[in-house]
Structures are given as C-alpha cells and as structure tokens.
Amino acid sequence: DTAVSQTPKYLVTQMGNDKSIKCEQNLGHDTMYWYKQDSKKFLKIMFSYNNKELIINETVPNRFSPKSPDKAHLNLHINSLELGDSAVYFCASSYGTSANNEQFFGPGTRLTVL
Amino acid sequence: AQSVSQHNHHVILSEAASLELGCNYSYGGTVNLFWYVQYPGQHLQLLLKYFSGDPLVKGIKGFEAEFIKSKFSFNLRKPSVQWSDTAEYFCAVSPGGSSNTGKLIFGQGTTLQVKP
Numbered sequence: 594d595t596a597v598s599q600t601p602k603y604l605v606t607q608m609g610n611d612k613s614i615k616c617e618q619n620l621g622h623d624t625m626y627w628y629k630q631d632s633k634k635f636l637k638i639m640f641s642y643n644n645k646e647l648i649i650n651e652t653v654p655n656r657f658s659p660k661s662p663d664k665a666h667l668n669l670h671i672n673s674l675e676l677g678d679s680a681v682y683f684c685a686s687s688y689g690t691s692a693n694n695e696q697f698f699g700p701g702t703r704l705t706v707l
Numbered sequence: 708a709q710s711v712s713q714h715n716h717h718v719i720l721s722e723a724a725s726l727e728l729g730c731n732y733s734y735g736g737t738v739n740l741f742w743y744v745q746y747p748g749q750h751l752q753l754l755l756k757y758f759s760g761d762p763l764v765k766g767i768k769g770f771e772a773e774f775i776k777s778k779f780s781f782n783l784r785k786p787s788v789q790w791s792d793t794a795e796y797f798c799a800v801s802p803g804g805s806s807n808t809g810k811l812i813f814g815q816g817t818t819l820q821v822k823p
C-alpha cells in the first residue's frame with residue numbers, strides 16, 4: 594500500500610494556466626506538508642497543515658493555495674502558472690508538528706511550465 | 708537565516724570504499740538533525756536522525772552520523788559502500804525548542820555514485 598501518494602506524477606502545462614496537485618496519505622497522520630524542489634535540487638518547505646489548520650506558510654506567492662479537505666488530504670492549487678514554477682513538488686506527512694516525528698514523503702510531482 | 712550546506716555535490720566511489728558526506732548548518736538554537744536518502748525512482752526516506760543524547764547515531768543499511776555541536780556539523784558515514792547505495796542524500800535540520808514547527812530545512816543534496 595502506498596503511504597503518501599501524489600497525482601499526477603508528471604504535469605506539463607502552459608504559462609497562465611491553473612492546475613492542481615493532489616496528495617493523500619493513509620498513515621493516519623494529522624500533519625501534512627508541501628515542499629518544492631528546484632532545478633538545483635534544493636528542497637524548500639512551502640506549507641504545512643495540522644488537522645486542516647495552516648501551520649507553516651513560507652512566503653509563497655499567493656498564486657499557490659493549499660487546501661486540506663480532511664487530514665488525509667492536502668492539495669495544492671496553483672493559479673496563473675509561471676515558468677519559474679517548474680519544479681518537483683513533494684508532499685509529506687507526519688504525526689503532529691513536532692520535529693521529532695519522521696516525515697514520510699510522496700513520490701513527487703514534476704511540473705513543467707512551457 | 709537558517710540554512711544547511713552539503714559540501715559534496717557529486718561523489719563517485721568504488722564498492723567497498725569508505726564514505727563521508729559533509730553537512731553543516733547555521734542555527735544557534737536547539738536542532739534536530741536528519742539524513743534522508745532518495746534511491747533512483749523511489750521516495751525520499753529517512754536514513755537516520757538525531758534529537759538528543761549520544762551524538763553518534765546509527766541508521767539503516769550501515770549508515771551512521773556524528774553530531775558535532777561545536778562545528779555545527781552532522782556528517783554521514785559508511786565504512787564500506789555498496790553499488791546499491793547509489794542515490795541522492797539530503798541533510799536536513801529542524802529547529803527545536805520553542806521554534807519547533809516540524810519544518811525541515813534541507814541541504815542541496817549529494818549525488819552518490821558507487822561503481823561496481
């Protein structure tokens with residue numbers, strides 16, 4: 594069984610479009626995260642949610658809007674896509690917000706904006 | 708600002724060679740330290756972690772790391788690498804104490820290639 598899953602795995606789209614990436618975890622965790630990995634492989638936190646409540650919002654453009662319909666899902670919606678949004682987006686989850694808790698990562702979604 | 712630096716971007720070793728990957732962080736408070744690995748085509752997974760106690764921590768697959776507080780370092784080691792250790796390795800730091808939000812700050816990763 595896949596612990597943290599993301600769809601789609603690959604996403605190719607034109608500038609200006611709006612797209613969503615979905616994330617689901619079946620681990621019973623209550624905290625979920627979105628990370629962005631740029632072309633230089635830097636992984637950077639974007640958002641985290643705990644029990645559907647926003648905990649971390651790291652100076653991400655407001656074109657990015659996370660949505661957590663329940664604690665097993667954290668979707669990422671991106672409006673007006675730009676070339677610089679091209680990256681690999683990773684979802685992760687953990688028990689609680691404590692740094693002591695291991696984060697489990699999804700397989701990533703490679704977004705290419707043309 | 709908090710940051711993590713991994714000195715080696717690309718390391719090529721022969722099987723049975725010893726490995727040491729450097730990791731330094733900049734943060735003055737309590738930290739939790741991690742090494743994650745991403746094997747080709749697979750998810751990021753935890754290799755090992757340090758929260759407190761013995762600064763020498765052991766992880767899966769024979770890896771270990773040593774936390775040296777005075778050097779702000781958390782280097783990853785393995786005495787004898789195998790071809791199957793070929794992967795991307797990421798060091799990460801999470802501020803602890805009152806700054807604890809679970810946020811992971813990653814280094815830029817090291818690509819390890821082990822030649823059979």
